[in-house]
Amino acid sequence: MVRAPCCEKKGLKKGPWTQEEDEILISYIQKHGHSNWRALPKHAGLLRCGKSCRLRWINYLRPDIKRGNFTNEEEEIIIKMHELLGNRWSVIAAKLPGRTDNEIKNVWHTHLKKKLLKTNSQQNSNTIKRVSKPKINRTNSNSSTLTQSSSEPSNYFLEMETTSSICTFSSDFSSQGKFMDNNINCEEPKPEIDESFWSETVTDDEISSTMLTNSWTVSNELPNQQYPVVETFQNQEKYNGFSSNSFDDDDGMDFWYDLFIRSGESTDLPEF
């Protein structure tokens, strides 16, 4: 199905919005809301298409829009979430109240991408490469799945061979399922690890088996070096496959967000 662009109708205005148009749009939405964007401009008396009105409202006129430069904390969140999710700007924006996907996208392309390139080029002189896929393992007293409540602490860990050593990255959980700590054990000296180290995607089979055993890939960050361990859920389809069997999208996103972004804090595990 091919549909004509919505602003193609003659007489509809394009380009930058005037103050007068903004005022009309704000006034209309305050009185009537925006249940139907396509019909809105006609009812409000604006010579714009609904799409243009929606964009103007969401990206600029909404009362909860945060103005001004991004803080370092916000930039860090964007960088880490982009590492994890890719160009899923709306998902990233959902974690930054008052910021829009468009704004984040712009900041990424104009500032953060360059910043990251600079940082990476500085790190590349002292890095190692992964040579094997991570093996996902879980140790605890007796249970093999999280559906069973264990009376003893659990430890989930990834093991992989690198060009210089065998490293094990692990996350500890209390018997109540509270995230406790991350660990890294390597032959000395502890190597620097660059971004690409983690980039290999886990296969569907591996995910299935991970789901079956619930030995998920939760080893999330290294001490002092915040890189996601496995980008299993960067692929939306795979992510959905996981969430549909365990918890809903929002829960899932919040869970991974907590694990990846807020390392070191106690994090409740989802219930299965």
Place this chain on the structure above:
DNA sequence: AAAAGGGGCAACCGCTATATG
């Protein structure tokens, strides 16, 4: 002082996802 170049950002375009009849 004027022109050229580049960066930043608002807005548009085209596509997909979802809702509805």
Place this chain on the structure above:
DNA sequence: ACATATAGCGGTTGCCCCTTT
């Protein structure tokens, strides 16, 4: 089940403004 309408998303464009030459 299908067709169509609408909302939403991400890529891209183009204008404005600042800096450099």
